Amino acid sequence: MPGLSRRHFLQTVAGLGAATLSGCQGLPRLASSKAHVVVVGGGFGGATAAKTMRLLDPTIQVTLIEPKARYITCPGSNWLFAGLTDLDKLTVDYQALQARYGVKLLADSVADLDAVKRQVRLTGGQTIGYDRLIMSPGIDFKWDAIAGYDKAAAQQFPHAWQAGPQTLLLAKQLQSMRDGGVLIMTVPADPYRCPPGPYERASMMAYWLKQHNPRAKIIILDAKRSFSKQALFEAGWTKHYGYGSSNSLIEWHSLADNPLLELDKKNQQLISEFGDRFQGDVLNIIPPQTAASIALQSGLADAGGWCPVQPLSGQSLFDEYIHIIGDAAHYAPIPKSAFAANSEAKACALAVINLLNQKPLAEPHWLNTCYSLITPQHGVSVAGVYRLDAAQTIVAVKGAGGVSIASGAETELLEADYTRVVYQQLVANSFA
Ligand SMILES: Cc1cc2nc3c(=O)[nH]c(=O)nc-3n(C[C@H](O)[C@H](O)[C@H](O)COP(=O)(O)OP(=O)(O)OC[C@H]3O[C@@H](n4cnc5c(N)ncnc54)[C@H](O)[C@@H]3O)c2cc1C
Numbered sequence: 001m002p003g004l005s006r007r008h009f010l011q012t013v014a015g016l017g018a019a020t021l022s023g024c025q026g027l028p029r030l031a032s033s034k035a036h037v038v039v040v041g042g043g044f045g046g047a048t049a050a051k052t053m054r055l056l057d058p059t060i061q062v063t064l065i066e067p068k069a070r071y072i073t074c075p076g077s078n079w080l081f082a083g084l085t086d087l088d089k090l091t092v093d094y095q096a097l098q099a100r101y102g103v104k105l106l107a108d109s110v111a112d113l114d115a116v117k118r119q120v121r122l123t124g125g126q127t128i129g130y131d132r133l134i135m136s137p138g139i140d141f142k143w144d145a146i147a148g149y150d151k152a153a154a155q156q157f158p159h160a161w162q163a164g165p166q167t168l169l170l171a172k173q174l175q176s177m178r179d180g181g182v183l184i185m186t187v188p189a190d191p192y193r194c195p196p197g198p199y200e201r202a203s204m205m206a207y208w209l210k211q212h213n214p215r216a217k218i219i220i221l222d223a224k225r226s227f228s229k230q231a232l233f234e235a236g237w238t239k240h241y242g243y244g245s246s247n248s249l250i251e252w253h254s255l256a257d258n259p260l261l262e263l264d265k266k267n268q269q270l271i272s273e274f275g276d277r278f279q280g281d282v283l284n285i286i287p288p289q290t291a292a293s294i295a296l297q298s299g300l301a302d303a304g305g306w307c308p309v310q311p312l313s314g315q316s317l318f319d320e321y322i323h324i325i326g327d328a329a330h331y332a333p334i335p336k337s338a339f340a341a342n343s344e345a346k347a348c349a350l351a352v353i354n355l356l357n358q359k360p361l362a363e364p365h366w367l368n369t370c371y372s373l374i375t376p377q378h379g380v381s382v383a384g385v386y387r388l389d390a391a392q393t394i395v396a397v398k399g400a401g402g403v404s405i406a407s408g409a410e411t412e413l414l415e416a417d418y419t420r421v422v423y424q425q426l427v428a429n430s431f432a
Helices: 006-022 044-056 077-082 095-099 165-175 197-212 230-241 293-297 338-356 409-431
Strands: 036-040 061-065 070-072 091-093 104-106 110-114 119-122 127-129 132-135 139-141 182-187 217-222 250-254 260-264 269-272 277-279 282-285 289-291 307-310 319-324 365-375 378-388 394-396
Touching: 036 044, 044 061, 044 095, 044 132, 044 338, 044 409, 077 165, 077 197, 077 365, 091 409, 095 104, 110 293, 132 338, 165 197, 165 282, 182 197, 182 277, 197 217, 197 230, 197 250, 197 365, 230 250, 230 365, 230 378, 289 293, 307 319, 319 338, 338 365, 338 409, 365 409, 378 409
Parallel strands: 036 061, 036 132, 061 104, 132 319, 182 217, 182 282, 217 250
Antiparallel strands: 070 091, 110 119, 119 127, 139 289, 260 269, 269 277, 365 378, 378 394
């Protein structure tokens, strides 16, 4: 690589067919005791995959490659806008993965892959061989989607869609907004990381504004016609933030037929296809997304910018020795969430172990749940259980999951408590 060679692509597609039809017979495999699995990316997907591999089969050598010594979780980062948390509380490290589970850590990033030699080359120059590669590199942004909005512009108009300095910058802008100011938040079309995330963010910002700047307004400009947990969010916004009234703290507008095309930086305006101009004191632009650049440049993504996989094993459709999980991969209808990345990682780790041991693949099930706070005392959630149907397509299990029942303050408070507990459990389950 960069990009898969045509010869290799044909080899892997042929191999994939064999895997699909005959359970991978005929392909040389290493016994797991000699195997080396490299995991790229230490987010929820990668950390869980590395930990699970070592838990299930300690004879396998697992190397986790992640450039950052500490990881700041996006889950929980919206709470910072309401003053309920800070970055320290959202930060984890990889010591437990190393000390408890024997994962080898490499603080570097993958510069490119050689799929034929089954090697990754690191930015630092080192080359590492693998028997199986698990990639969970997360997302990147489509910087060309809104003309004028690029990496440099994000320093002025933060997306805050990768938790860290961007989150702090946006919180500072919110808190120093003029009395009665307008904050505009743009939301991309599906698929993107964390479908309910923008609406939880608007809720947490409104919570802060209600106490400190009650004449201000948050205007959500959404590329979609509807959104995750919409009825629950709108009921909560009506109850707490005057939604639907003339002095509502939150307004939501669908721009599905009139998309935003351009940013006029000087005038702090977003311009739509029909020429409408939306001016804000603060612009929180959440751009459309793709799989992280390492996946794109390695030829692992399709034209939509996400990595197609065989759901049974997480194997890339372009290379059977590479497994892809988390936000970068296409597991629809499972949403792109940390909870889902954790679940995909576990199923993938088991599949990798079975493949290394030439055992049949187990039928996976995946879980997702996304909790959101509307106020510190009002939480809402959505949950789903997924499996493969006869055509090996991922489907939601009918009758499993659902959204919170809107049944008053007691439920809202319980859901808010669960929101915090699920966060703690998910972080511990992935990193500790
Ligand atoms: C505001 C917000 C709120 C959210 N709230 C929730 C929530 O409440 N619940 C929930 O379930 N989900 C939530 N999410 C979604 C969640 O953050 C993601 O779905 C999750 O982080 C995906 O995990 P991942 O492992 O795929 O990617 P990431 O967590 O992004 O991890 C990817 C890692 O790969 C590394 N990497 C990238 N390229 C390379 C390379 N070339 N070499 C080595 N390493 C590399 C990166 O440094 C990064 O650490 C939220 C997201 C946002 C933005």
